[in-house]
Amino acid sequence: MVQQTQRDDMTWYQCEQCGMLFDEREDARKHEDNCDAEDPSYIQ
Ligand SMILES: [Zn+2]
Numbered sequence: 001m002v003q004q005t006q007r008d009d010m011t012w013y014q015c016e017q018c019g020m021l022f023d024e025r026e027d028a029r030k031h032e033d034n035c036d037a038e039d040p041s042y043i044q
Contacts, residue, residue: 002028 002025003014012021013028018037022028 002032 001016003016004025005012005014005021007021010023012023013025014021015028015032015035015037017032017035020028020031020035022031
């Protein structure tokens with residue numbers, strides 16, 4: 001699930017699985033559909 005976050009007065013969308021940030025919600029959602037991060041220990 002994409003997490004919305006504020007940083008530098010901008011809204012970012014973060015992949016919950018690997019932590020990658022996107023400035024467009026759709027980009028984050030598309031990424032997450034293809035995200036192959038399966039090890040949650042990276043984020044903790
Ligand atoms: Zn990801």
